[in-house]
Amino acid sequence: MTKTVTLGALTVAAFAAGAAGAATLDDVKARGSLNCGVTTGLVGFAAPDANGEWEGFDVGVCRAVAAAVLGDPTAVTFVPTTGKTRFTALASGEIDLLARNTTWTYSRDVDLKFEFVGVNYYDGQGFLVPKALGVSSAKELSGATICIQTGTTTELNLADYFRKNNMEYQPVPIETNGEAQQQYLAGACDVYTTDASGLAATRAAFETPGDHVVLPEIISKEPLGPLVRHGDSEWGDVARWTLNALIAAEEYGITSANVEELSAGTDSPEIDRILGTEDNLGAMMGLEPTWAKAAIAAGGNYGELFEKNIGENTPIGLSRGLNAQWTDGGLLYAPPFR
């Protein structure tokens, strides 16, 4: 009898603990800041600048979401995560949003119970080799020693690619991008492999980037995107449509420079709806009518974020490629705002 009562009490207590923390949107509003998981430092995507301010392409997404929800792009607490800690940090509620070059895969979406809110960068895994090695194709890499960041999908792609092509290799698992760079430059591995965007960012940080070349083969599809926890669709919607707003803004020519002017009213109903001049789309999500305006004003539209952080005029020097608007032959296609 006593035991039943005890167990009953325990169960109630346990359920009370379990039910807490479902409404992330309310939590973020109450806290007044967004906890956003980013990398421990990958120039162009997320890295602190000389003043300790986080900046980068992924950071831009964090700031846009914070601006949409709280109206303040600086109300973000950045939580650096490694490839290993990122999912635990998100699942445990330590962070509200993970924007960290994370590949959208079936098992992460379904089995790990996360919700990818879209794709902010279409990437693929590539190989970086020293020019002195005289290698011009990944097919010539049989027998090579390859540095690889452990705990990422690149590890699986690499195993698959070499097995498929019947080649041998020796993996050198490494925890962070910085260590990988050091090992690669010392010649402890012949090749460094990770997402092509990451390779470009790493190479840009070398003393002599010209001595290294990214091989033409891209061995995998890596749609990178921000993600949230399963089971809180309202919060998922906020993140998804903030990203969509940034993409749509580029399509309709809304920039951080003209957003103020356009929000006074235009002759385009779509722009008016996005900026909250017409209809109140924000209220449907529990946000201010000007949520998208704030998100765009935070760091600019998708194209501006891209050019500022990783575009061709930056040391990273990535071209738009697949990440161009659908109207320009790319894959970016935001659903209609209505």
Add this chain to the structure above:
Amino acid sequence: MTTLSDPPGGSFRLSMLLNDTRYRSYTFQFIALVIVLGIFGYLGSNLMANLRAAGLNISYGFLGESSNYDINQTLIDYNSRSTHWRAALVGVLNTMLVALLACVTATIIGVIAGVLRLSPNWLVRKLMAGYVEAFRNVPVLIWIIIIFTIMTAVLPAPSAYRGEDPTASMLFGAIAFTNRGLYLPAPVWGPGSLFLGLVFLASIIGVFAYRRYAKKLLFDTGKLLPMGWPSLAILILPTLLFYFILGRPITLDYPALAGFNFQGGTQILGSLIALWWALAIYTGAFIAENVRAGIQSVSKGQAEAAASLGMRPRRIMNLVVLPQALRVIIPPLISNYLNITKNSSLAIAVGYMDITGTLGGITLNQTGRAIECILLLMAFYLAISLAISALMNVYNNAMQLKER
């Protein structure tokens, strides 16, 4: 007629649980047990409820699935089509390999340093004190990274061995030190090598038989036979003789530069070397202190008595002091061995694929089964630690003072 009966036993009353000393201790123990079970029950049910709320469950089904990743050092057959369970086994063996290597090396370093710390020579004594203080007061993770970084930065890449006029050359034309590790010649077992192995085994038994005979002769007749060179001769000569009689059945496969890397021979990974030596020199410093404590626990009179019998200093150390010191040395040595095994989980810092790297690293990441993997990891480290201490306790009991 009188009736004798037992004194009234007194029926059991509930208040006796608190007031009667016979029952009181049980009462408190029972209450403590309920509280402990309650706490664990609460933690467990809280975990299950939260997992359920998140739509997750505890399942070990992933262990049977294909792992899809490669491991650079595998002591058993493994490829990316093997299961996660197999990958975990590879990790277990890698952990045990580095732990074994480090335990042996640390013991050797520790005993030598411990004995030398008591040397009458001022310079030697201070050098060893410097070693002990420097190494045990810096975290082992730092040592692992220092050794690994130095190896990477100082040793040449395999490409330095290439070309007409290479900047690096192999030691004895057989051993290559590179920043990817050490390349050594590997033995190739030809026909007849099994017989050669048996001869070698017989030689080892022969050495023990000779020593036993010499000891018996010493005790029976007082005649002292030389020990050193005859043992060595018995160990080596027959094997060497049969090696040539059988027409050199064992040959060496030398590593040679081919393609990107050295091919052939054996490779000892740089990460293994860094982890092994960092653990060995770090724990060796602790063992040195144990050994010093053990030696100092043996009363000075023992050594003086032995000296007065005409024994040489080395004999005094080996036959009189160390056997008695072992009783003090072994118990802390057990915890040092346990520390080595557990500290080997820092392997991920240099990318050595131990159990923490495979099961607790890549598998955990790819499957997302954090709780299951961590529970398995805990079970493994618990099992291996208990096994080591059980084994060492057997040795300790054998070494203890026999009271007759």
